[in-house]
Amino acid sequence: MVRAGAAVIFVPVTEATPAQLAPYVAWGAFLLAFVFGAVGNKTNFCTMGAVSDWINMGDTGRMRMWLLAIAVALLGSSALQLAGVVDLSKSIYQGPNFTWLSYLVGGFLFGVGMTLGSGCGSKTLIRIGGGNLKSLVVFVFLGIAAYMTLRGLFGAFRAGVLDPVALTLAPGQDLPSLLAAATGVAKATCTAVLAAVIGGALLAFAYASRDFRSSFDYTLGGVVTGLVVVGGWYVSGRLGYIAEDPQSLQEAFVATNTGRMESFSFVSPLAFTLEYLMFWTDKSKIITYGIASAAGVIAGSAAYALATRTFRWEGFRDAEDTANHIGGGLLMGFGGITALGCTIGQGITGISTLALGSILTFASIVAGSVATMKYQYWRMS
Numbered sequence: 001m002v003r004a005g006a007a008v009i010f011v012p013v014t015e016a017t018p019a020q021l022a023p024y025v026a027w028g029a030f031l032l033a034f035v036f037g038a039v040g041n042k043t044n045f046c047t048m049g050a051v052s053d054w055i056n057m058g059d060t061g062r063m064r065m066w067l068l069a070i071a072v073a074l075l076g077s078s079a080l081q082l083a084g085v086v087d088l089s090k091s092i093y094q095g096p097n098f099t100w101l102s103y104l105v106g107g108f109l110f111g112v113g114m115t116l117g118s119g120c121g122s123k124t125l126i127r128i129g130g131g132n133l134k135s136l137v138v139f140v141f142l143g144i145a146a147y148m149t150l151r152g153l154f155g156a157f158r159a160g161v162l163d164p165v166a167l168t169l170a171p172g173q174d175l176p177s178l179l180a181a182a183t184g185v186a187k188a189t190c191t192a193v194l195a196a197v198i199g200g201a202l203l204a205f206a207y208a209s210r211d212f213r214s215s216f217d218y219t220l221g222g223v224v225t226g227l228v229v230v231g232g233w234y235v236s237g238r239l240g241y242i243a244e245d246p247q248s249l250q251e252a253f254v255a256t257n258t259g260r261m262e263s264f265s266f267v268s269p270l271a272f273t274l275e276y277l278m279f280w281t282d283k284s285k286i287i288t289y290g291i292a293s294a295a296g297v298i299a300g301s302a303a304y305a306l307a308t309r310t311f312r313w314e315g316f317r318d319a320e321d322t323a324n325h326i327g328g329g330l331l332m333g334f335g336g337i338t339a340l341g342c343t344i345g346q347g348i349t350g351i352s353t354l355a356l357g358s359i360l361t362f363a364s365i366v367a368g369s370v371a372t373m374k375y376q377y378w379r380m381s
Contacts, residue, residue: 018247018254021240022286025255028235029289030296033264036228037300040126042308043221045069047343048114048123051369056377061215064206065222066347071202072226073352077233078195082188086237090253091261092340093355094174100360101165102158106339107346107361109331110267111368115376117142117328120343121266121336124329125294129301132314134321138329139270145333146271158338175354194354229349232263236289255288262289263352265345267336269294339364 016024039045043065050062080086088094114120117138119127124142127135148154171177176190183190212218236253241261245252256262257272269290279285305311316322336342339361341350347365350358 025240033296034300037297068222069225076230077352107364108368110335113331115372125297141329143270149337237261
C-alpha cells in the first residue's frame, strides 16, 4: 500500500518497486518481533538464563526451550527451502568462506558478554520493554561496539587478524551442500533428511523431560520463537525479494542492511538502530528489517508488561554492576559482529540453515557463558 496525495493505492507485491516493498518488509519484521517480544517476556525466554539454569541448578527447562526453538526454526525453514519459497543460500550463513577463528573468538566473547550483561541482545530488548534501565545501557554500548566492529576501530582488527584465518568450502558451508558433494545425493534430499533427523532429535530431547512437557510456557516460548524465525525468512526472502532491481538490474532483497535475505538477529540491528536515530533527517536512511525488528521486540515486551502490570523500573546496584553491564555490552557488540550473529542470529536463525559456522558459534557462545559463570562462582566462593 502506498499513498499518492490523499489517495491510497494498493500495489501487488509482485509488481512493486523496492521503495513500495520496503514498508511490507519493515512492518512484517515489526509484527513478528512484537509477537516474539511479548511471548519472550511472558515465558522468560532467555538463552543466558538457559545456560545459567543448567550450570548452576541442573535445570534444563529453558535450555530445552531454546533447543525446541531451533528444531521448529530448522523444520520450518527447510520446508520453505524445499517448497521453493525461499533460497537460504542467499543468506549470510551458507557462503563458502568458513571463518572458523572468527566464529570461535566472536562466539566465546559474546557468551562472556551476555553473562556479564544479564542477557543476550534479544533479552536486552525484552528487558528494556519491561522497564530495565540497565539493559538500556547495554543496548547503547552493544550498538556502539557493533558499529565499531562493522566499520570502525574494532573492524580493523576483525578484518585484519580474525577473518583471514578461514577455510574455503567450495560447495558452501551448510551441511546439506557438504553432504551432497561428498555422496552425490541431491542437495534437496540431503536437506530433507538432515532437517528431519536433527530437528526430530531436538524435539525428542526437548520433550523427553516430564517437567518440560508439563509446562505450557516452555512449549509456547520455543514454538513461537522458532516460527517467528521462519516467518522472518518469508518476509525478507519472499515478500522483500525482487528478481531484477530496476537500478542495478540484479536480484535484490529490499530493506535489509546486508543486502541479502535476513531473519532475526540482534547485534547489528542495534547498531543500525542507533545510526538511524542519529541520522534521522538523512532521507537516504530507511527503516530496515533489523531496525524494525529491534523496535518490535521492545514494543511487544512493553505491551505485555503493561497489560499484566509487571512493568518495573530497574537500575544498577553499584559501580561493579554498572561496569559488568557496560563490559558485557561491548563484548556482545564485538563478538556478535565477528561471529556473524548472536544466540538468536546464529543460535537459531543460522542453525535453521544448517550452516556449519552457526553450529560452531552456538557451541562457542555456550562455552563462553559457562566459563564466565564458573569464574563468577569461583570468585564468590
